[in-house]
Amino acid sequence: MKPLCFVALGDSLTAGIGDPVDEGWRGWAALLAEGLAAGEGAVREGVVRFHNLAVSGSQTGDVLDRQLPVALELRPDLVSVVVGVNDTLRCTFDIRAVAARLDEVYAAAGRHGAHLLTACLPDPGAMLGLPGALARPLARRQRAVNAVVHALSERYAAVHLHLADDEWVADRTLWSADRLHPGERGHRLVAARFHALLAARGLAAGGPPSCEPQLPSPTRSASLLWLATAGTGWVARRCTDLLPQLLTLAADEVRHQVRGSSARLDLSATHAVTAALAALTVAEQPDAA
Template identity: 75%
Template structure:
């Protein structure tokens, strides 16, 4: 029997950061893989996700490798790292995601996507610093929503909900789920796939397999690794973010903050309009 092939591409979220097993990361995609088919049916799972990856990395590196594996199911969860770079361009992000989604669905793979939380809110940044990042993440999520519908993806709404404020679901760095949070993502994806008749195996367990890290262990990880992880991804953004924050303050003082939202919305609309308007691959 040919095994069901599941390929996961993306960044640290899909790599499994926050859900350590031994010396490696596991994560939601690995947990989901075990429930895609009955226990007596083989599943080949390949995780190509890399911490720090942006949409360019997914398009240029991970997608060719993923296509070569001829997956039956592929997850493409990406975008947060793009928002944390001074080079952020919603037109470029939209164009890259369009190419990635099109390539996998043209091969007949079931596509899994998700909208993601605002990193500024997760980090607890103050309004003037947080609003620009929130605006960027909303732009990415809007693009992902639109393209997921275009390509018939199984789409998980993960940008909102009580799970974002439940500290028991998140690791010490506030950006990555802990084991319980990764299991939450796996359970929710499995439910969507089961509803669509695409997952026939047992649902992943919602309860953690391993003890929750102690507070001291979490703080040690944050001090020795987590803070560095965040810093490496935000260093080039900081000067620009300060400029954006100053602009935010000026508009707030003038009562014209709505103009910033309107400009961002127009950029998203323009990015989507620039993409191919071809019918979804399954439309005939």
Template identity: 70%
Template sequence: MRPLRFVALGDSLTEGVGDPAGDGRRGWAALLAGGLAEDAGRTVEFTNLAVSGAQTRDVLERQAPAGLRLRPDLASVVIGVNDTLRRTFDIHTVAARLDQVYAAFTGQGATLLTACLPDPGAMLGLPGALAGPLARRQRAVNAVVHALSERYGALHLHASQGAWLTDRALWSADRLHPCERGHRQFAVRFHALLTEAGLATGPPPSTEPEFPAPTRAATLRWLATAGTAWAVRRCTDLLPQLLRLAADEMRHRARGTSARLDLSASAAVSAALAALSVVEWPDPA
């Protein structure tokens, strides 16, 4: 029996940041792969192409071509947060890239897994004027992912809100990545979608952690090293623009015209979706 091929595309969430295993990372997709098949003689070939820091451009230009060559039965595409954290953010471009990626995998017959994601400003606990622009961007990305997931018949995980997302025990010290317990929740919820669709026949991943949670000392070391480096990169790239957006946010609040910002964002999403057309991908060798 041919192995079930599962390819995961995305950024640090899918790469497994927050879920260390040995000298590397595991993550929700690897946990999910273990529960996809229980039939005698059926194995799962899992390939994780996700890379920390990836944006939709990286998925389109690098990860998708590699994934298509593997001709997967199942492909997960969970991406978009890093796009919202860049000064180059443009919802039209994000929508066009995702449309091409979704079309390519479903065009090969793969089942597509997608997810909308929480607002990074709220997760980081930023002040309202700073969090507002990021929330608006993430809502725009989520709206695009919702629409395209329906268009291409994807199995979509609503991971942008819900009580489970507010449980701090599920998140790492950086407040943006799940810890092992959180990755397991993502895996279990995706598994439920696949089981309902008749595509997962193995048992769901356990919700209980396999490894002890990082110590407070380890968490502080991360914040002082990788966490600080991440903050410096974002400050260099996004902060000047974010401060301008925050000033605009405060002006609209003072005038009572904040609804105009939401209407403008909604109009941009509608225009981006209306402009899409299916792009034919060359069949990979």
């Protein structure tokens, strides 16, 4: 009997950051893999082949150009694609380009007969507690990415998980000290929620991953210490090219807020998403014009 092949694509979330095991990272995808087939130790026994190709810092372009070709060579039965936050932290952010890349990745997985797993994500500004004028532009970008992921997940009949809801974001016991990646409890919850969706479609025959962590959740003091030390460096590395633009976006945010016209910014972002998805439809039907 051919082993079930699960390939995980994405960034640091899927790479397992926040869930340390044996001097490395485990993460939700590895936890999920163990519950895809009946019996104990499905991955260890070779019943499930699991390949985690996710790399910390990856953007949608990295998934398309570097991770996807490797994934397709593995002939996967199941492919997870969870990515997009790092795109929002770059001055080159373009929702139309993000949509085109994700559409190509999702379509390729489908053409090769793989079931697709996707997720929407919380915005980093809210997670880090940035001031409103700085956080709102990032939130608007992440909402745009999530809207694209929602639409394309429906188009390709993906198993889609909502990870941007307020309850998930507000529960600090789910997050690691960096406040940007799930801790062990959070990774276990993501795995369990994906497992429930897969089981409902008959795609997971094993038991669900336990939601009980083996390590304690980080204390508030540990989170504050990370933000005051390593967190500053993380933001600096991720936002070096974005900062000048983000300050301009924040100034624009303040101007609209003073004029009472902030709704225009949201409307403009909505129109950009609509145009990005419409462009995909046109691209799929070149003779439509």
